Amino acid sequence: MKIQVKNLDAAAAGDIELNDDVFGLEPRADILHRVVTWQLEKRRGTARGTRERADVARSGKKLGNQKGGGTARHGDRRAPVFIGGGKAHGARVRDFNPGLNKKVRALGLRMALSAKAKDGSLIVLDGLDVADGKTKALIGQLANLGFGTKTLVIDGEALNVSFARASANIKGINLLPAIGANVYDILKHDTLVLTRAAVEKLEARFNG
Structure with a gap:
């Protein structure tokens, strides 16, 4: 699956080929439900x-x-x-300590990513560098990118410091490193934003 890559100014920055084994599956409601239920149960003390x-x-x-x-x-x-x-x-x-097979958990995450890619609510960005880490500058850029009311931004190994600082006061934007990607957070947001580094990390996670 090929998808256009943008930068924060909403300008095209090339294309990226997404792995169909990660982003091209047919989502199954029963698998997603099992994984989300498991996640929420694990949160209970x-x-x-x-x-x-x-x-x-x-x-x-x-x-x-x-x-x-x-x-x-x-x-x-x-x-x-x-x-x-x-x-x-x-x-x-x-x-509350439910168990769920690792393969089912991994399949659920791949299906959640595929669901976002399938319904067009997946955006891939070239990077997240914000000039001087200013919120005002970032708000102007996000208006052109078509972010939803609730947007989850997933970066690579670590979060981009300038973007994290600039988006801290913007309602509806949440950040995660690639290692923290999970089914519940992906599904509850309207838009999923991945950086190139995040795509590489997620694909390596399932193909490693």
Whole structure:
């Protein structure tokens, strides 16, 4: 698949041949759903459990006689009505650690990239250098590139410092290095922007 490469001024900067094994697959909703669900589950922290009546280390001796004491009848001090007693109906430990086959995760990422290429919301840029790292200069350039309301920009090994500084105050633009590319972030943005370095990194990731 051949796609035009642009620079930040929206001028053509040649073409790039995208690997069909990475950018030319037919997206499958079931695969994308499995990977996104796995990602969101992995983000959830382990819920801490509370100590219930059986978990509290207190005396199990009966407090007094069943009758005749003039007070309520209690069995031991582990009861929830006492300070330091067990929690009644407390939260249970819930550990969210789902598993997903590596091949399915890799296939999901390739399908997410292919989906963006297929619907025309993929833009490849020659580079991300912004003069003096100024936000005002970048806003003028982005208006001509046709970025969507929410745009994900993926760079190569590391983020371009000048672009990161200039785009920090622009709403709807998020940046990731190529190593951080993931299905959820790609799909939830309207536009996916890759640099030449990002394309090389992603293709090497799947062909290595």
